[in-house]
Amino acid sequence: MKKNRNWLIFVFSAVFFVSSIAGQGVPAPYTIRLQPFMSGLDRPILFRDDGPGPGRKLFIVQQTGLIRLLQPGSRTPTDFINLSSKIPVLGGLGDERGLLGMTVHRLFDTNGKFYVNYTRASDGATVIAEYTTMAGNPNQGDINSERILLIIPQPFSNHNGGMTEFGVTPADQDFIYIGMGDGGSANDPGNRAQNRAQLLGKMLRIDPTPTTGPTPLPYSIPAGNPFQGANTTRCDGGSTSAGNTCQEIWTIGMRNPWRWSFDRLTGNLWAADVGQFSVEEVDLITPGTNYGWRVFEGTSCTGNDPTLCTTPPPGVTYTPPVFEYSSATGSRCSVTGGYVYRGTQGSVPPGSYIFSDYCTAEIMRWSGAPPIQVLLDPPGNIISFGQDENSELYACFGTSISRITRAKASADFDGDLRTDVSVFRPSTGVWYVMHSSNNSFRIQGFGVNGDIPTAEDFDGDNISDIGVYRPSTGVWYYQRSSDSTVVTIPFGISEDLPAAADYDGDAMADIAIFRPSTGTWWIRPTTNPNNAYAAQFGLTGDIPVVGDYDGDGKFDIAVWRPGTGVWYWVNSASAAASQAQFGVNGDIPTQGDYDNDGKTDIAVFRPSSGVWYTTRSITGTVQFTQWGTSGDVPVVGDYSGDGIDDIAVFRPSNGVWYLNNSSGGIVFTQFGSTGDLAIPKYDAP
DSSP states (O other): OOTTOOOOOEEEEOOSOEEESSOSOOOOSOOEEEEEEEOSOSOEEEEEEOOSSSSOOEEEEETTSEEEEEOTTOOOOEEEEEOGGGSOOOOSTTOOOSEEEEEEOTTHHHHOEEEEEEEOTTTOOEEEEEEEEETTEEEEEEEEEEEEEEEEOOSSSSOOOOOEEEOOSTTTTTSEEEEOOOOSSSSOTTOOTTOTTBSTTEEEEEBOSOOOSSSOOSSBOOTTOSSOSTTEEOOTTSBOOTTOEETTEEEEOOSOEEEEEEOTTTOOEEEEEOOSSSEEEEEEEOTTOBOOTTTEETTEEOSSSHHHHHSOOTTOOBOOOSEEEEOSSSSOOOEEEEEEOOOSSOSSOTTOEEEEETTTOOEEEEOSSSSOEEEEOOSSOOOEEEEOTTOOEEEEOSSOEEEEEEOOOTTOSSSSSSOOEEEEETTTTEEEEEOTTTOOEEEEEOOOTTOEEOOBOSSSSSSOBEEEEETTTTEEEEEOTTTOEEEEEEOOOTTOEEOOBOSSSSSSOBEEEEETTTTEEEEEOTTSTTOOEEEEOOOTTOEEOOBOTTOSSSOBOEEEETTTTEEEEEOTTTOOEEEEEOOOTTOEEOOBOSSSSSSOBOEEEETTTTEEEEEETTTTEEEEEEOOOTTOEEOOBOSSSSSSOBEEEEETTTTEEEEEOTTSOEEEEEOOOTTOEEHHHHSOO
């Protein structure tokens, strides 16, 4: 094989023998799960990456003033900068003051500049400030480097907004957007949101570059801002004299835009504006627009200025939200803005706007038309959302962050998000599958004696596809569950071991092999199938044990060395090689996600004693479980559909499956016979 070889793909209708009581399954509706990502936090209000550039880091911004930093692939944070001395001592979870926003310059990797939004301890005023990292240490912010850009007085302690972010398009990627609440109390008693001479109740846009001239000012007004020219002026102190309009204003009429975000594909700005106990709204922000508060709450007239609902002032047009929902009845109370999903891993439907309500913590989806869809209703309160460099989404709770991911299971042939009991019979080339959704059977001829089963989701429909690798010819065959066509791909030679998995994070399995004689991996990514690539990693005798060891949604190259009991893997997030001593010669590797944190846990089954040794990446602990005997075949999978892989064995001598479900309960199932190959063994989680 040669790197960058153009691999010929043949797609043709299935001609294999098929006899089935129940046909191929239909994927379950989009079902999301929350995977624990990090705990032990103190009011995380933002989770974000460090912008363009190599080695993407992640920041955890805490309302209490501490910003923490995660290196690529790590879940052990370090302290980046502590601004707690700048902010008030916070009260309960309803306190709206503190460190409320952070953004990084697009050249952060070289200039070290980042910007924060906090309420000042002395008087509660909003401060927009620039900081830099320590000289020679890009992983440590310098608290002494503060350069204050803008101070906006706050008459009350609530409705501070706080989100602060650079634009995402080339035209405004150097300009900072700032979301400001109306100044607080209830019903905007000072009518500040409609007052163009004040920065409160607005979306703002500034250029953090100081002005030029003999007396430079700390920031500039971007040329494209909508309010410039006659009767406009800068509002460095947060307001100006009556009759003038502040040039910093981007939009008008916001109550409290707590969380907002840019769509990374379109550049559109989506802002969730918290309501006054009646209507919660989400707006599509465009320059110069008036969103109506305090005249309107969503599309409802508030009664604060009733005549303006029907007769706006000359030249004023109130723009309704993209969508709204009621908080007047029931348990919903305050919208928490999120993101338009642009990830590649299929965690939620692409292009969906994901948001929540603080009081219910429901994770909700807006697809462009009503109704609002509730995807999950977890316990707790969602304070904010986050987004990583791959545009995957996270939910921030009071003391923890969880990753939002689509529920899935290995060897799931009916799309019900549970692993199915299934075998491949080499002597006849027939597959036998028991669908967990309805206990029906599927019998399908696909393959010949000597083939190695490769049941993976090659077409990205969240159903495992029947497939085989034929060592005698180095050819892969699989049947797409989405349309029943069969794909044939020559990729490999007789000695190769199949190692298909999703290495590029697009929710489709990539064809891959490990060549023991040279210790070389060959991977054909679905995102660029004409460019297969090679990686030297492993030795003769090593066993491939691919898995997502760093939890970034992409599978990592990995081997287990029986002679030494050492695991070796390369983290896709950081390209760093890691190793761990776990197991002895004679053990069978049984990697899987045993704690539902999205990271593959190292584990082995010891046939000599029938004991499983499984790690827990969340806690770093090892569990010992007596389950099975010598001769059993470990078949790890999520049989109970709870997102946690279960300990399980197939006993060829009697064709019985023994499942120890993580959600409780032990199951015994008669399915298969001596000589059968248990599919979950080959479709490793």
